[in-house]
Amino acid sequence: xxxxxxxxxxxxxxxxxxxxxxxxxxxxxxxxxxxxxxxxxxxxxxxxxxxxxxxxxxxxxxxxxxxxxxxxxxxxxxxxxxxxxxxxxxxxxxxxxxxxxxxxxxxxxxxxxxxxxxxxxxxxxxxxxxxxxxxxxxxxxxxxxxxxxxxxxxxxxxxxxxxxxxxxxxxxxxxxxxxxxxxxxxxxxxxxxxxxxxxxxxxxxxxxxxxxxxxxxxxxxxxxxxxxxxxxxxxxxxxxxxxxxxxxxxxxxxxxxxxxxxxxxxxxxxxxxxxxxxxxxxxxxxxxxxxxxxxxxxxxxxxxxxxxxxxxxxxxxxxxxxxxxxxxxxxxxxxxxxxxxxxxxxxxxxxxxxxxxxxxxxxxxxxxxxxxxxxxxxxxxxxxxxxxxxxxxxxxxxxxxxxxxxxxxxxxxxxxxxxxxxxxxxxxxxxxxxxxxxxxxxxxxxxxxxxxxxxxxxxxxxxxxxxxxxxxxx
Amino acid sequence: xxxxxxxxxxxxxxxxxxxxxxxxxxxxxxxxxxxxxxxxxxxxxxxxxxxxxxxxxxxxxxxxxxxxxxxxxxxxxxxxxxxxxxxxxxxxxxxxxxxxxxxxxxxxxxxxxxxxxxxxxxxxxxxxxxxxxxxxxxxxxxxxxxxxxxxxxxxxxxxxxxxxxxxxxxxxxxxxxxxxxxxxxxxxxxxxxxxxxxxxxxxxxxxxxxxxxxxxxxxxxxxxxx
Numbered sequence: 001x002x003x004x005x006x007x008x009x010x011x012x013x014x015x016x017x018x019x020x021x022x023x024x025x026x027x028x029x030x031x032x033x034x035x036x037x038x039x040x041x042x043x044x045x046x047x048x049x050x051x052x053x054x055x056x057x058x059x060x061x062x063x064x065x066x067x068x069x070x071x072x073x074x075x076x077x078x079x080x081x082x083x084x085x086x087x088x089x090x091x092x093x094x095x096x097x098x099x100x101x102x103x104x105x106x107x108x109x110x111x112x113x114x115x116x117x118x119x120x121x122x123x124x125x126x127x128x129x130x131x132x133x134x135x136x137x138x139x140x141x142x143x144x145x146x147x148x149x150x151x152x153x154x155x156x157x158x159x160x161x162x163x164x165x166x167x168x169x170x171x172x173x174x175x176x177x178x179x180x181x182x183x184x185x186x187x188x189x190x191x192x193x194x195x196x197x198x199x200x201x202x203x204x205x206x207x208x209x210x211x212x213x214x215x216x217x218x219x220x221x222x223x224x225x226x227x228x229x230x231x232x233x234x235x236x237x238x239x240x241x242x243x244x245x246x247x248x249x250x251x252x253x254x255x256x257x258x259x260x261x262x263x264x265x266x267x268x269x270x271x272x273x274x275x276x277x278x279x280x281x282x283x284x285x286x287x288x289x290x291x292x293x294x295x296x297x298x299x300x301x302x303x304x305x306x307x308x309x310x311x312x313x314x315x316x317x318x319x320x321x322x323x324x325x326x327x328x329x330x331x332x333x334x335x336x337x338x339x340x341x342x343x344x345x346x347x348x349x350x351x352x353x354x355x356x357x358x359x360x361x362x363x364x365x366x367x368x369x370x371x372x373x374x375x376x377x378x379x380x381x382x383x384x385x386x387x388x389x390x391x392x393x394x395x396x397x398x399x400x401x402x403x404x405x406x407x408x409x410x411x412x413x414x415x416x417x418x419x420x421x422x423x424x425x426x427x428x429x430x431x432x433x434x435x436x437x438x439x440x441x442x443x444x445x446x447x448x449x450x451x452x453x454x455x456x457x458x459x460x461x462x463x464x465x466x467x468x469x470x471x472x473x474x
Numbered sequence: 475x476x477x478x479x480x481x482x483x484x485x486x487x488x489x490x491x492x493x494x495x496x497x498x499x500x501x502x503x504x505x506x507x508x509x510x511x512x513x514x515x516x517x518x519x520x521x522x523x524x525x526x527x528x529x530x531x532x533x534x535x536x537x538x539x540x541x542x543x544x545x546x547x548x549x550x551x552x553x554x555x556x557x558x559x560x561x562x563x564x565x566x567x568x569x570x571x572x573x574x575x576x577x578x579x580x581x582x583x584x585x586x587x588x589x590x591x592x593x594x595x596x597x598x599x600x601x602x603x604x605x606x607x608x609x610x611x612x613x614x615x616x617x618x619x620x621x622x623x624x625x626x627x628x629x630x631x632x633x634x635x636x637x638x639x640x641x642x643x644x645x646x647x648x649x650x651x652x653x654x655x656x657x658x659x660x661x662x663x664x665x666x667x668x669x670x671x672x673x674x675x676x677x678x679x680x681x682x683x684x685x686x687x688x689x690x691x692x693x694x695x696x697x698x699x700x
Contacts, residue, residue, distance in 0.1 A: 284578075284690075291576055292659055299658070326628055327654060330667040358658045365662050 016181025031166035046150040070096040082151035090143030296433040303440035318343035321389040343389040347396045350467035359441040362434035367402035403457040412451040477501040480510030481525040507531025526553035534567040541568040548589040580691035584643040602637040605697035636695040645692035
C-alpha cells in the first residue's frame with residue numbers, strides 16, 4: 001500500500017471528507033441565502049424609488065399638463081445615474097426621456113416589467129451590451145404614458161460578487177479542510193503506526209514492549225493505556241506459565257528419575273522373584289505419587305487460571321470445616337492429636353466447594369503430618385489442632401492452628417508463594433504442594449492464604465470474601 | 475461378564491482385554507467410535523468402557539447415541555480430563571461412572587463390577603445383611619448377632635455403602651466419592667483410618683471378620699463363612 005493510499009484509507013481522512021462536504025454545503029447555502037435576500041432588498045428599494053418618482057411626476061402632470069411633465073422628465077433624464085424615464089403619447093411616440101430600444105410592447109402595458117433597454121446617450125456601436133432594467137409604466141390621464149425605471153446592473157453586479165465570494169469560500173473551505181484533514185490524519189496515522197510497530201515487536205516475542213503514550217489524555221492515549229494494562233496482565237500470565245512449566249519439569253522429573261533408577265537397580269541386582277515383586281510394587285507406589293503430584297499441579301494450574309470460576313456456588317464454610325475435620329478426626333486421634341472445630345453458625349462463601357474443601361483438607365493434613373509426636377509434646381499435653389470458620393468483617397476466615405514446629409518467619413512468605421517448597425517438606429510424603437494449592441484456591445476466590453505464628457506452632461489462614469446471605473436449601 | 479472396551483490406544487486396549495480375561499471376564503475391544511457404536515448396539519455387553527477422546531466419534535456422543543436408541547448398558551468413561559466439571563459433563567451425557575487416566579486396574583475392575591451389578595436389587599433393600607451383620611436403612615440400626623452396634627452417621631454411610639456392594643471390592647476413591655462426596659485425593663490415606671475404626675466396631679470380639687482389606691485395591695465386606 002502506498003503511503004498516500006494508506007492515508008486516504010484512514011478513518012480520520014474519511015471523517016474529514018464528511019465534515020468537508022457538510023461545511024461546503026453549509027457555506028453554499030449561507031451565501032445563496034444572502035444573495036437572494038440582497039437581490040430582494042435591492043428590488044424593494046428600486047420599487048420604492050420608482051413609485052415615489054411616478055407619484056412626483058404625475059403630480060407635475062396634473063398641475064402643469066404634459067408640457068410641465070416633459071420639462072421635468074427632461075431635467076431628470078439628463079442627470080447621470082441609473083434612473084430611466086420615458087414619456088410617450090398613446091401611440092407610443094416618445095416625447096421625452098433617456099431610454100430607447102425597449103422590448104416591444106412594454107410601454108403598452110401599465111404595471112411592472114423587466115426589460116432590456118439602451119440609453120439614448122449611448123452610441124449604437126455597443127449594441128450587444130444589453131442592459132436590464134426594472135420599469136413601471138403609468139397611464140396618465142389624456143392617453144400619455146409615463147415610464148420610470150432603474151437599471152439593474154448594480155443588482156446583477158452585487159449578485160455576481162456574492163456568487164464569486166461563494167465559489168471562493170467553498171474552494172478555500174475545501175483546500176483548508178483537505179490540508180487540515182491530511183495534517184490531522186498524518187499525525188494520527190503516525191501514532192497508530194508507532195503502536196502497530198510496537199505490537200509487531202510484542203508479537204515477535206518481546207513481551208516487555210509497551211505502546212507509546214503521548215500524554216495528551218486523548219482517546220488514543222486511553223486506548224494505549226488500556227492495552228498496556230492488558231499487556232501487563234498477559235506478561236504476568238506468561239511469566240506464571242513459564243514458572244509453572246519449570247516447576248512441573250522439576251516436580252515431575254525428580255520422581256521420574258527416582259523411578260527409573262529403582263527399575264534399573266532392580267534389573268541389575270534382583271535375583272529372586274520376591275525381590276522383583278518388591279521392586280515392581282515400589283515402582284507402582286512411586287508412580288502413584290507421581291500421579292498425585294501431577295493432579296495437584298493440574299489443580300493448581302486450574303485454580304490459577306481462573307477456569308474453576310464456572311462452578312462457583314454459595315456454600316457454608318462452617319459446614320466445610322466440620323466435614324473436613326470429620327474426615328481427618330480418626331487420623332488425628334490415631335496420632336494422639338486433639339482435632340477441634342470452632343465455627344460460626346453460618347459463614348457463607350461464594351465459591352467452589354470442592355476446591356475450598358481440598359484447600360482446607362491440605363492444611364489439616366499438613367498440620368497432622370507435622371505435629372510433634374505425643375511423647376515430645378510440651379508439658380506432656382497432647383498436641384492440638386483447632387480448625388475455625390469465623391466471619392470477620394466482610395471476610396470468612398478458615399484457620400487451621402496447630403502446635404507443631406511451625407515455619408520460621410523468614411520462610412513463611414515464601415512457603416505460600418506459588419510452587420515454592422521448603423526444603424524440609426521435600427522429605428515428607430505427599431506431593432508437597434498442599435500450601436501452594438491452598439494459596440491458589442484462596443486467590444481464585446479473591447482471597448489469600450497467610451501463615452502466622454501460633455506460639456507455638458503454625459496458624460494457616462485462608463481468608464475468603466464473604467458471600468451473600470445463605471439461601472435456605474430447598 | 476461381557477465387557478466392551480472402546481479405546482483407540484491399541485496397547486492400552488490389549489492390556490485391558492488381557493487383564494479382564496485373566497480375572498475371568500469376556501472382553502472385546504473396538505478402536506474407534508463408529509466400530510464401538512456398532513458393537514455396543516448389539517446390546518450383548520454388560521458394561522462398556524469408553525475412552526472419551528476417540529477417532530471418528532467421541533465417547534460422549536457415542537454414549538448419547540446409545541441412550542437415544544434406548545440401550546441402557548452401563549458405561550464407564552475413561553478420560554485424561556479429570557476435573558470435576560469434565561466428570562459432570564461425562565455423567566450428564568449418559569455415562570454411569572467416570573475414571574480419570576491414569577488409573578489403577580484394580581480401581582477400574584472394582585468400578586466395573588459395581589456397575590455390572592448396579593441393576594441388582596440391593597439399592598432398594600431397606601435391610602442389608604452380610605453374615606450375621608444387619609443394617610437397617612430406615613431405623614439406622616446396626617446389629618451383629620444380638621449385639622447392637624452404635625455408629626457415627628458417617629460410619630453408618632460407610633458401612634451402608636460397603637454392604638450395598640457386599641462381595642465386591644470397593645476402592646478408597648470410590649468411598650471418598652460416594653460417602654464423602656470428595657473428588658480429590660487427600661494426601662494422607664484418611665480412608666484407611668476410618669475403615670479401621672469401623673472394623674473395630676463391627677469385627678472386634680467376633681471370631682469371623684467381615685470387613686477385609688484387599689491388598690493393592692481397597693476393601694470388601696463379605697461373609698467369610700461362605
